[in-house]
Amino acid sequence: MGYREFLNLVNESADKLSGLIEQGKSFMILCHTDADGLSAGAIASMLFLRSNAKFITRAVRSIDEVLTSVQNMPRDMVAVLTDIGSGYLEILKERIGDRVTVILDHHQFESEADVPRDWVHVNPHICNVDGAREISSAGIVYFLAREINEENTTLSTVAVVGALGDLQDKSSEGRELTGLNKMIVEDSVKLGLLKVVDDLLFYGRTYRPLHLALAMTTSPYIPTITGSEAHAVSFLSSLKIKLKEDDRWRVFAELTEEEKKTIYNGLMKYLSSLNYPPSIVKQLVGKVYELTREEDWTPLKDAREFASLLNACAKTGNEWVGIAIAMGSRGELLMQAQKILEEYRKKLSEVLDYVVKRENWQELKYIVAIDGGTFIDDRMVSSASSILSSSELLPEDKPLIMLATVGDKVKISARASNKLVSRGLNLGYVMRKAAENVGGVGGGHDVAAGAEIPLAKKTMFLAEVDNIVGELLKSK
Template identity: 30%
Template sequence: MELSSNQLEFLEKCREAKKVALSFKDPLIVSHYDADGITSGAITTSAFIKQNKKHRSFPTKKLDDSVIEQVQHEKEIIFVDLGGGNKRVNELKDVVIIDHHQTEGIKKLQANPLLFEIDGGTELSASAACSLVFDHHFDLGVTGAVGDMQYPLHGLNRFVLQKGEELGEIEAKTELTLYGRYSRPLVDFLAYSDEPFIPSLAHNPENCEKFLFDCGIKPKEGETWRRYSDLSFQEKKSLVSAVSNLLVDKGMQWAASSLVGETYLLKKRAAQPSTYDAAEFSTVLNACGRHSKPEVGISLCLKEPGSYEKALGLLRQHKLAIRSGVSFAKSNINDFGPFFFIDARGFVEDSIIGIVCGMVSGGRKKPIIGAAISESGIKISSRGTKSLVDSGLNLGKALSKAAGRVGGIGGGHRIAAGANIPEDSFNEFLVCFSELLRQ
């Protein structure tokens, strides 16, 4: 892959970040708690393990002023998947930032693609940036990018994929993109698909079994349930065609058009079904973070004993919470003019409101924002689409401005962003956000 001058300059900044980071004696590695942040934290942690150097891990939900005050006594800090959005990092001592969110006024060393006119929301995740900085674990870089909804991979994400392929870490294949190709029995694979929900099959195992037989596919081989990965090429072709036709018949053309796409197999993680596919692995990692156990996700990335079983337990909780949240959201979407709004306060956890918004945003012609109760007030999450971004949408800037005007803090990417605002500023925030989107 031929790189542009901007991309080459960014890689030079990555080399500088690596040199400074690995010169630290005992840094605190501060990482975000989602899949991209967990993989970023693991890639960075692994670099210090390889060098047999001291280090400490500090995963966090957000980098607000309270976290800055918690870490202000630290002599050395490496921020990954955050750090570029809070100017108070300038108050800290020795700092390296590896981030991909919108940033302004940061004086510390920062490897951030946006500073090189590379879109951090679509072309490079934080984890992929970390894999370029430390020159290893490209499989985790791709996993974090997929978990950050940067799909399909292009730009420097694609460069990371190619490096992973060259090292035998990753295999890219065109496949059905539903969750659970390697980890779920066929009936569950269809019945509990979240992206998309499949009408008449969702939560109906009996219908799914009949549907499979109608496609000429046996759900079982003897007493063993078959998985999608067990099917022959012809069986896969029949199933994809039948699901696509069903979605089109139900008016879900947008879902049918994205049924098949590029998938990423992690060849050195094939021993565990839920870590073999990058999309499935990222979901497991999200489950760890969203249920307050990001350290389990980091351990899983590092293949530490016992971490897989712990992560699967968190995944079960996560799936139930997501299913409940999506069900609530679909019944409670309101049209607020320039955006759709889901008031999920008291119904959906703040840790998953962004995921829920993303799962109900498909095919919509306006961005979606959701609200949930958080420890510090109200958590706002927003999701757009590529076509909206191409038309000028920048949710990161809009949320940053709207939250700032009401005493909160916000930011993120053009296609997805979040904010935290005081509870008594909720209505004022909605008015302000609406005005900004209309501009």
Template identity: 30%
Template sequence: MLTNMFKEENLIKYKSVVEKITNKIKNHDGLIRIITHNDADGLTSGAIIIKLLTRQNKKFHLSIVEQLSEDFINELGKENTINNIISKNESKGSDDHNNSNSVLYIFSDMGSGQINKILENNLNSIILDHHPTEINDIEIENILQLNPHIFKIDGSNEISASGVCYLVAREFGYYDLSVLAITGAIGDMQHLPFIGLNKFILNEGMEKQHINGILRDIIYNCYDISITDSILFSFNPYIKELKKREQIINLLNKYNIDPNKIYLDGEDKKNLEKALSSINPNYINELYVDRYIINHNEKDGHYLMELLNACGKNGNAQLGICTALGDENCIKEAKKLNYEYKLNIVEALNKLKLNHKDNFDYFFGEKGTTGLLAGLLAKDRPIMGINKDENYYKISSRGNHNLVSNGLNLTEVMKLTELFGGSGGGHSVASGGKIPIESLEEFLDWADDLIGEQLKNNM
């Protein structure tokens, strides 16, 4: 039961905010502005809200952003001021106090770290987020906030933003949206294994027969492409010895596996285990995964997550939303885009040059690839991937759960960008931000000192 996920004092608070959010949506007759993130978790979050609002016959407008910046929130504030003026003028002499010009803002996969700026702009808002909170309460003036951290639940591994959005959707009886919540959680690497509220959502999706099963299988069978391409494009496991097509084909032929085969079973799986063990026995530990078979036009949750991630990282988040919503033509286009994206990643990996500080490594890359590359390379040390964007450098910092257990907190590290006129935040294991170009070197020095302080007592 969901109630078992909360301690008694937090359960009362949770029920209160979910009821208020549900009523706020039901009773709102004007436009609803959805603001969501462009990664897989953000896109599934946005898709859940779209499905909910469509079924409730609500008017909505969607914006997908890479970062909820101060400038963007200020633009929303200006828009809101104009709408309020129109609303007041139209309501003069009318008994209708809930007219169509009022706007409700729903922030998904963002907002909890920007509440003060949202308050400054007087935005009537609902925040559905799983990042650390700026204000740890469910109701702040005209803002309702549903965030696991308020209830002493870890938003970095127990529930993602799409799961938070699902907690609202299930209040309307939309249990089928559990498939998107699970896909978003996979995108945020919260499936190894599913625990806490993620596990509850998974179980509820299976109970309601929207998630059809869990299949223990090799990771390469998640994707409807040849085993050669699956290995070439797979970054979990990341096999650095197999990042050229001819290397893969030679290895597969050596172990009697057809390089063009799309699905491996039986003897082929055993032969693949032998092939990978011949390179490094540790690769076998990452070869098998739980595949989540979902009621969606893309049946595999892993593959759907990959498609959404590729869309978001390549500046085509609209395609990602349509893919999440199940449009078959969009899914086909997303598969093409994902193929090209993975080719670019492989090429970038082969070109990448690491720079070293005392306590972390960093590299310069291209927009849309730095976060993934940093995640692949974050083994014994934290990694930062940096790309230039006009007058700023954007930074994706990545660690792993072992580093976090030893004190690493990349949220704190990326918050240092604010000292230099930038912005940043995220999770302890993965965080991002931006910083003025001229301040990068000084920021890297400060980050090096802070990471050293975080890890010195545990490493």
């Protein structure tokens, strides 16, 4: 809980970054391709834009892309890595140690000793702040941007979106952002940009017809209803919930407490009748984060849905659309993003429908592995595993290891319950060690991590993971 130390680190780093801006340096922002990464990249872009600094922004999927980008850029340019980098300090030092680099990341790192003296490294773990739950990379960049120019407090909503994109609300009772994230929420509320409401977390609670709100909600994923308007309609009708008032579609915000209870309990019954854990429904209760200045009918109104939209852009090669929207673009570009989100939703529910059938689940002694092979797009494994893990569909006592094959490589995404973490599991460590042992790379957070390994080593890798997980759980 070193919030003060963290904010001090932010202040010092803001001074260093301002120094670089004053020297007239130009910057290359390299942001990771997910909702938090794009949010972080967008806030960094606005920071440089408002500081009149020259910059370009590029989304990167792997550390290899970071290295090639840096090695190919002009020598006097400064690379700013957001939401990627901390897990690879040793490689970065070895390959680009001679160039001043800024790393703004919340993933776990091995040793701070690997950071060259003239680099800027802002990471909550340096100050014992939990980077998996209390602050996202977008939040780190936000604090830095706020320190450099107060005008950047308007970007607080984007930092909230980034944190929700990384499911940082998941660990608290009742889906709420806590820790440093809560300070960002407060900035946003003070400016009148954000409204926080206790409710059921259906996307579009104030403006979307009930059945659409139900079908479009992906956090949590509700088996057979998420992604299916038809199923949502028949479910609501079976509960005798009126979808229309006269000729107008009703919305969640106008339902009586009684009706909300009926839906909540109805979902529990429905899920257990299909043999899914009814506790999924608990994930539907919490704080709704509403962006007051966004138009109704857009996916930007609800911060969780905004995050889904950025994630969709990130995972379909449309990163620039997401970054531009997070920077404030609307109009034509927003229409385009909505289409991207629609298509991505369809694809994702196909993947999830396939996965929840458990046909390709493989239970080892300490882990559950789901091998998507080439059926699951490697860019979707992290989203699919996040959604699965937020939906309580996994055994509580085993972490999920999800795999997808791309060419001669396997992309892995791992998720664990908070309960397992409290018993000593750290997936960031597990992914790094197991990947290293088979000639790959890996790392991340204690609850969520990833790796990339050679295809030929898949079985060996899973055995390694099973082993290391078992050791960690036994040692405590």
